[in-house]
Amino acid sequence: MELNLNKLTKQYGSKLAVDRVTLTLQPGLTALLGANGSGKTTLLRMIVDIIKPTSGEIFYDGKNIMKLKEQYLCDIGYMPQHLGMYPNFKVEEFLYYMATLKGLKKSYAKIQIDKLLHKVNLEEKRHHKIKTLSGGMYQRLGIAVCLLNDPKIVILDEPTAGLDPKERMNFKNLISSISQDKIVILSTHIVSDISEIADRIMIMKDGSIISYDRPEVLLKEMEGKVYALTVPNDNVVNYEKYTIVNRKVGREETYLHLLSDEKIEGATLLTPDLNDLYLYHFKDGEEF
Amino acid sequence: MILLIWTEIKKLFKNKLNLILLLLVLLVPLVVTFVSQLSEYHSSEVTGVEMNAFEYLKTYQKYQQQYRGEVTEEWVSNLEAQYHKLETSNHDLNDEQVIEMDVLRKSIDFGHYILDETWRKENNGYDHSWGYDENGNLIYLPQEARPGVEMDLITHSFEAENHIYVGDTTSWKQAIAAISSYGVVFAFYLIYLFSSMYNKENKDKMMSLIKTSKNGKRKLGIAKLLAGLLVAILLPLAIIGIVFVFYQCIFGFGNPNVSFAFQLFENSDVASTFTCGETFGIASLLLIIGSLTIAILSMFFSSMMKSSYRSLAISFVFFILPLALNTKIGTFAIKLLSPVEYLNSSFYSFSLVSSIGSYAFFNVHFILQTSIWILILVPFIYLFYKNMQITNEG
């Protein structure tokens, strides 16, 4: 199972939202990291075929998705960034509605709904209206909807937005549990959401994929670029030119956690983590 | 597919506001019509008797039943004899007898009108009133001549009919008036309901979930269309049903074969060789056809536009602006789209639809026009839905 993107481009007026993205996706969890406006949503929307690329194409197991049409959608599960669900529907009723739209047989839908409600831990909310769900429950229901048709390709656009740390952890476990035999793409700008569980990491910047590999490989590239040192408070200005990941100001001295391409005298090397990686690529003061 | 259609219909009425408005739309015109019908016969100046409107109508109905029959020379002379007996009785007439005489007089008039060509010509059709000559005898007062073509049409159509019946028209008259009174309110509701058919999912941010599901991509576009058209047929049927049951309970319906012209005759209004039953059918058909036209056009606008407010506004402008402009063409346009309006005006003004000829013409015309709209717009609706892109949800 393979998804190939070939020079995928989307242009809005003069703005290149996605710029000639070419890559191959395979089963496992691919994390799509990128700052706001880097083109994540646009890329994912093209992958699920709700917007047409300005140019370029997508191949699913060698076949152009434009030709596959509905057949392709049978294998797609999508959770949009701004997830809308009818607030007046009951949880179970909404799942049945979506099952109808996804063209599932009623008997199969029932099996899937029971299984997924258990999986996302919403069994006792089955007969509650969607508007009564908390933010975390709402997102979990979104995942259930996404997985209803047992998709082979799962696209999650910032599924963890607005969740508290505990929900975030649950979510992480849930996603890692589904991603062995599926192509899962999860976009986020919160690195901790995907650390430990991502099989591959894709970093997107200004519409282009600037790096795409297994986390170990990417982290290896970061080795020798992450430093820690403690300096007197009045000396901190000398280090402002580096990307400061973290600083802890004490009474007289400040602890600094920095990223630098060149060696910093007197600093100790740290083992890089994904946060360092992310900040290394978005060091120009971009929000995250 | 059936499941998809059914869920679309359910979704339409799951919205509480839609449901409440539906109840209002179904009931308010009926209640208003009924109340105004009663108040029409409220004062003794109109009815000539000291009875409340309901009693008056009941009594009137009773005598219509009593003197019902096929229009023949014999039937008319029987009625005339009865009328004469009442007229020449010495004692003062009681209220019931006043009504009885009224029914007799109108039935006799109608009989003459059907049977006697000379009478018909002399009296300029039936549009006359009663008065006294200088000797104090009751006579018909001639009124303005009807347009020649129209008179010919009426005459010919009645001569072509073999059997014309007279009888109880109370419920038919009121029920048909009630159906017509739904016209505008119902049209507004339909516009409201259907102009968000294809784009309300944008507002609900549901579009991307829908368009990434197998049936949501294209099939749902058809399902929505069929659901819309089905609703556009079922709602008018519901109205017709409610009206029918209501008047059945209040007055009960008389024989549907009674000439509708006789009913109109009482109002000194429009001629038609249709029976009451047929006219009720025509009214129902017009309501359904109007409803379909509005549905298809509103759905078309909603498939064209991302925002349901915008398509609602466009639909209203399209249907209402011609009225607001108040030009002949404008009123004509809206009436073409909502033919119930035609039916409505036929009760109040003679000039628009006045005879069987135009009734029949407009029915065919409306059916054709609605079919053409549907045929033209369906492919566009499908295309617009299929190519809808989800760019900025949320």
Ligand SMILES: Nc1ncnc2c1ncn2[C@@H]1O[C@H](COP(=O)(O)OP(=O)(O)OP(=O)(O)O)[C@@H](O)[C@H]1O
């Ligand atoms: N419909 C549109 N019309 C015009 N420009 C758009 C449209 N959609 C996106 N863009 C632009 O394309 C760029 C990429 O947007 P996109 O939503 O893909 O970013 P993102 O990485 O998902 O951001 P975020 O993290 O905020 O969700 C942005 O500059 C955005 O302004």
Ligand SMILES: [Mg+2]
């Ligand atoms: Mg986004």
